[in-house]
Amino acid sequence: MPELPEVQTIVNDLQALTGDTFTGFWTNFSKAVKSKNFEKDLIGQKIKSVRRVSKNIVFELANKNFLVLHLKMTGKLILSDKNIMSLVTGHLSLPKHLHHIFYLKKNGVIEFHDIRKFATLEIVDAKKLFEISKIKGIDPLSENFTLKKFREILENKKNKNIKSVLMDQSLISGIGNIYASEIPYDAKLSPLRKIGSLNKNEISSLHKSILKILKKAIELRGTSFSDYRDVKGSKGSFQDHLKVYKKAGKKCAKCGTIIAKSVVEQRSTFYCPTCQR
DNA sequence: AATCGTTCCTGATAGC
DNA sequence: TGCTATCAGGAACGAT
Numbered sequence: 001m002p003e004l005p006e007v008q009t010i011v012n013d014l015q016a017l018t019g020d021t022f023t024g025f026w027t028n029f030s031k032a033v034k035s036k037n038f039e040k041d042l043i044g045q046k047i048k049s050v051r052r053v054s055k056n057i058v059f060e061l062a063n064k065n066f067l068v069l070h071l072k073m074t075g076k077l078i079l080s081d082k083n084i085m086s087l088v089t090g091h092l093s094l095p096k097h098l099h100h101i102f103y104l105k106k107n108g109v110i111e112f113h114d115i116r117k118f119a120t121l122e123i124v125d126a127k128k129l130f131e132i133s134k135i136k137g138i139d140p141l142s143e144n145f146t147l148k149k150f151r152e153i154l155e156n157k158k159n160k161n162i163k164s165v166l167m168d169q170s171l172i173s174g175i176g177n178i179y180a181s182e183i184p185y186d187a188k189l190s191p192l193r194k195i196g197s198l199n200k201n202e203i204s205s206l207h208k209s210i211l212k213i214l215k216k217a218i219e220l221r222g223t224s225f226s227d228y229r230d231v232k233g234s235k236g237s238f239q240d241h242l243k244v245y246k247k248a249g250k251k252c253a254k255c256g257t258i259i260a261k262s263v264v265e266q267r268s269t270f271y272c273p274t275c276q277r
Numbered sequence: 278a279a280t281c282g283t284t285c286c287t288g289a290t291a292g293c
Numbered sequence: 294t295g296c297t298a299t300c301a302g303g304a305a306c307g308a309t
Contacts, residue, residue: 001302031285055303072303074287097287116286118303169304177302226288266282267302 002071004140004174005217006228006236007055010077013231014050014057017079017107021046022067024103032099032114034122041065041123042102054136054173058129066129068122069112075119079231081108115227136173140210145172150207158196162189162206163264175210178223181245181270183209190276191269192262216241244270 002010025039035041046062057077059067069077074097100112100121112119124132138145138153153171165171166180175183184191187209189202198206222228222236225246229235243253248261248270257274 003303070303072285073301114286115288116302118285167303 001073001176001178001225002055002075002222002228003176003179004052004055005179005214005220005238006222007052007057007071007174008141008218009221009230009236010071011050011052011057013079014059014077017047017059017104017110018049019047020107021105022102023105024101026101026103027099028094029099029114029117032117032120034120035124038121038123042067053129053133054139054169055176056132061123065123065125068120068124068129068132070120071114072116072118072120074113074115074227076113076227076229077231078111078113078229078233079108080111110231136169137171138173140172140174140214145211147204147207150210151203154195154198154203158194160195161192161264162195162198163191163267163269165195166191166210167265167267172210174214177267178225178242178245179213179217180267182243183213184271184276185243186213188276190273191264191271193277244272246270 022042022045025042027033045065048060048062051058051060055070057069057071061067069075071077095113097113097115098111099114099117102110102112104110112121138149154165157165157171162184163180166175166183167177181191183206187202187205189198189206217223217236217238220236220238220241221230223238223242224235225239225242244259247259250259251257252259252272252275255272255274257272259270260273261268261270263269
């Protein structure tokens with residue numbers, strides 16, 4: 001599932017489309033399109049910039065609006081220069097999970113695939129984008145995410161455990177289920193620990209591990225555990241560095257203890273009962 | 278006001 | 294073999 005590192009990788013690659021213009025749009029699943037007049041608002045618009053807002057991919061358009069894409073679980077963007085029009089018009093069979101296509105003036109098309117159809121597309125104005133950014137928590141890669149700021153965020157969350165705080169997008173935005181297991185492992189803290197039980201050093205470790213793991217995952221172009229691919233269809237490689245995620249029953253590489261799994265807020269959580277305290 | 282459960286959806290896997 | 298049942302999982306939404 002695309003989390004902050006995966007979305008950042010995609011956004012970095014989409015920079016290549018800056019200056020290009022949307023010339024058309026096709027969909028066979030319009031339920032995913034959340035704004036009215038989507039096509040009308042899109043066509044003819046030049047891309048001024050591409051950036052990430054939490055796990056959203058945001059295209060700044062020339063008319064001051066923003067195309068906002070959220071990949072949710074299985075959304076995938078693929079840049080392609082093949083003649084997709086012939087696919088849509090029935091000359092060839094469409095890939096099963098290709099649900100939306102953006103046509104560009106210079107760079108071919110952006111194919112938007114989505115197996116589980118949770119992904120969303122919308123065009124919003126600056127005010128709405130500001131609201132979206134505001135309801136999301138702090139971006140852990142922004143320079144504002146200092147240790148001091150992190151302590152402030154945790155101040156009112158004493159009864160929550162580490163896992164749910166990392167996953168709560170209204171506190172810190174961008175961390176999903178994979179990194180919410182890998183970060184506590186790196187910090188040698190149990191994901192089930194209550195925030196209120198953490199001492200100063202432990203909070204500092206957690207803060208360091210958030211930055212370390214996310215940055216490393218971006219360097220490795222994300223985690224291709226199952227569906228995630230970059231815009232060229234290539235895998236990332238952080239999956240080769242996972243220590244606990246989806247490793248229940250296997251031995252911890254560091255100490256040999258069997259990795260445990262427990263469910264926190266309906267989400268699987270993995271940890272080493274020996275290395276993580 | 279904060280927290281909890283439900284919902285969207287399909288492929289993979291388990292169980293019989 | 295082939296069927297059905299269960300699960301994964303981001304985040305909006307409704308319910309408490």
